[in-house]
Amino acid sequence: MNIETANRLLQYRKAHGLSQEELAEKIGVSRQAVSKWERAEASPDTDNLIILSEIYGVTLDDLLRGDSSAAEKTAEEEAPDDNTTYVKEERVSFKNGVKTESGGDKVDIGWHGIHVDAKDGSSVHIDRRGIHVHDGEKVRAYTDENGDVYVDEELTRKKHKRRVANMVPVWAFALIAFLAWGFSGGACGWALSWICFLAIPLYHSLVDAIYKRNPSHFAYPVLCLVFQMITGFLFGGWAWGWAAYLTIPIYYAFCSIFTKSGSKCDCDSE
Numbered sequence: 181m182n183i184e185t186a187n188r189l190l191q192y193r194k195a196h197g198l199s200q201e202e203l204a205e206k207i208g209v210s211r212q213a214v215s216k217w218e219r220a221e222a223s224p225d226t227d228n229l230i231i232l233s234e235i236y237g238v239t240l241d242d243l244l245r246g247d248s249s250a251a252e253k254t255a256e257e258e259a260p261d262d263n264t265t266y267v268k269e270e271r272v273s274f275k276n277g278v279k280t281e282s283g284g285d286k287v288d289i290g291w292h293g294i295h296v297d298a299k300d301g302s303s304v305h306i307d308r309r310g311i312h313v314h315d316g317e318k319v320r321a322y323t324d325e326n327g328d329v330y331v332d333e334e335l336t337r338k339k340h341k342r343r344v345a346n347m348v349p350v351w352a353f354a355l356i357a358f359l360a361w362g363f364s365g366g367a368c369g370w371a372l373s374w375i376c377f378l379a380i381p382l383y384h385s386l387v388d389a390i391y392k393r394n395p396s397h398f399a400y401p402v403l404c405l406v407f408q409m410i411t412g413f414l415f416g417g418w419a420w421g422w423a424a425y426l427t428i429p430i431y432y433a434f435c436s437i438f439t440k441s442g443s444k445c446d447c448d449s450e
Contacts, residue, residue, distance in 0.1 A: 185243075187218075189243075200218075365416060371413065372413045
């Protein structure tokens with residue numbers, strides 16, 4: 181990328197009052213990637229250029245080869261005085277369409293199309309180029325100039341696998357296990373065999389956690405209940421089996437750490 185284009189990207193970002201972190205979050209890349217673009221050390225790929233043009237409300241031609249004087253002028257006009265204190269609040273504007281902003285979520289409706297940007301990086305853009313659905317990491321669905329719809333094969337494949345996994349008749353297996361265990365009379369018989377039905381929420385919540393890559397969706401408290409019942413009925417551990425519930429906050433604390441680390445994308449688009 182040449183230095184003129186890099187400077188233009190810098191001026192457009194400043195003109196829209198965005199920090200490198202905020203812009204990186206909207207696009208779904210790292211702050212380092214944005215910094216490299218603005219230093220002409222790397223170039224954004226086509227998908228990121230499209231997203232940048234939609235955020236700034238300009239064409240790709242203006243973004244890559246246009247005159248940046250307009251962006252520089254806007255940046256000078258909007259630059260805050262050093263002695264002025266600004267408070268961020270919800271905004272609604274009817275200039276050139278309808279624009280709303282609340283808590284990092286933005287909606288822009290105008291002649292240029294409909295653009296929705298969520299603070300988690302996901303977005304939906306509907307304009308003359310078609311429809312683009314972005315989940316914060318990559319474009320998941322879009323339409324081309326002929327109106328044909330394309331959906332990310334990986335996402336479709338995952339949804340299919342999840343539907344197949346949820347079609348497993350866990351309730352039937354649980355019922356069979358309940359009856360067999362109860363009639364056998366072994367291991368406390370009917371007094372304990374009812375826990376077979378707890379396999380239903382455990383299985384489906386495990387499937388949900390796996391395909392959403394979020395372990396907090398797993399019904400861990402139910403697993404603790406199963407542990408207490410088994411230790412209590414079979415091993416007389418009523419006095420200490422309840423301790424399993426103390427691990428619940430620890431489990432969800434680890435889930436929170438895992439989810440946050442997994443959501444960070446440090447991929448430079450060079």
